[in-house]
Each structure stands twice: as C-alpha cells, then as structure tokens.
Amino acid sequence: NAGVTQTPKFQVLKTGQSMTLQCAQDMNHNSMYWYRQDPGMGLRLIYYSASEGTTDKGEVPNGYNVSRLNKREFSLRLESAAPSQTSVYFCASSELWGKLAKNIQYFGAGTRLSVL
Amino acid sequence: GESVGLHLPTLSVQEGDNSIINCAYSNSASDYFIWYKQESGKGPQFIIDIRSNMDKRQGQRVTVLLNKTVKHLSLQIAATQPGDSAVYFCAETPGGGADGLTFGKGTHLIIQP
Secondary structure (H helix, E strand, C coil), rough: CCCCCEEECEECCCCCCCEEEEEEEEECEEEEEEEEEECCCCEEEEEECCCCCCCCECCCCCCCEEEEECCEEEEEECCCCCCCCEEEEEEEEECCCCCCCCCCCCEEEEEEEECC | CEEEEEECEEEEEEEECCCCEEEEEEECCCCEEEEEEEECCCEEEEEEECCCCEEECCCCEEEEEEEEECCEEEECCCCCCCHHHHHHHHEEEECCCCCCECCCEEEEEEECC
C-alpha cells in the first residue's frame, strides 16, 4: 500500500509564481490535512478537510488555498509564492470514524519547496 | 496561544540504554496525545498514542506516560537501538473531532555506539 503520496518531492519557485501541491491517500480515510515544517520546528497546520466537501483553516492559512477534490485527493495551492513560504510541506490523512475515533494521522514523505 | 512543547532539543544516549523524552503541554482541554518519530528526509511516523483518561500505555519497546496534574507527557524507549535515532514529536488534539494536531518542536535523539 502506498499510504499518503505527495507530488512533487522537490520544487523551486521564484517569488510571485504559483503552484499546486498534490496529495492522495489510498486508505479510504475521511479527513486530510496540510502542514508546514520549518527548520528546527514542529509541524504547523495550514488547512484541513474533515470530510469530503469541507475545508477549514488551521493555524497558518494565509497565502494558501486548498481543494478537496474527492475523498482521496487534497491539494494545496500557493497563488503567489513568497520567500516566507520556503518550507517542507506535509500532507496527512486520518480515518476518524466511530464515537471513540482516534485522530491518528498518517503522513506523506513531504514536498520540499524553496521560493527565491 | 496554547501550545505543546518539549523540554530538550537534543538527547544523547548509549546504545542499549533506555531513553526518556519529555513533553509539556499547556492546553488543559487536551484529550488525546500522540508521539511521532521523524527520520531525516521523511514524514512523521506514528509511534504510540494515549487518551487523557489513561496514565500509561505500552507498545513494543515504548511506553507513554501522561501526568495530567502537571500537564506532562513522556516517551520511554527501552534498549535504544541505532534505528531509534530520529526527531521525536509529541502532538496533541482535543478529542472527538477532526481537528489538526498541535506539535511540539521536537527532540533529536542521538544514539552513541
């Protein structure tokens, strides 16, 4: 099983360029998430989608948009990239069903983005 | 704002010894805690979790302890091996929902031969 797959693995952008980070999961999970990780830091939540058709802002949503394309796919878009968005981006998914559901999130390998 | 954090950025232990990684949290509403392991160049990998109605939970070579009185969480790794070398994060979320996780900054575990 592939789990959570992110593309691309690496990307270099110039300031002002746009791009979309892709994420797909094959575990039939309901919830999906986008985080960013800066050097020496923990992960910070950008956006999440609790279920297909819904999206919500996380801790650091400014400069990003998301689309939950279907149950499998959740994309993150940078409309006008800035150097402050240089980071490693992680997508995650979580099953979350039942009354005692646990929010165990499973992560992809990440996209390393540099904005010059 | 409330956050989850770790006491030490780096922990160096001898191979075969036990490792203890600590985490403090400030959100008294936190209901569910997870420890993740992140190897260089990879995404975080789930290790073990614990709900707030428990004090201790054991897995294979790992134990998580939760002290709600002082809002402290620890991860114990028994008989540390070279493959345990990684950054360890605690993460927290309120229970019952699909909210994102709040991560601490991480502790880098270094295994000395």
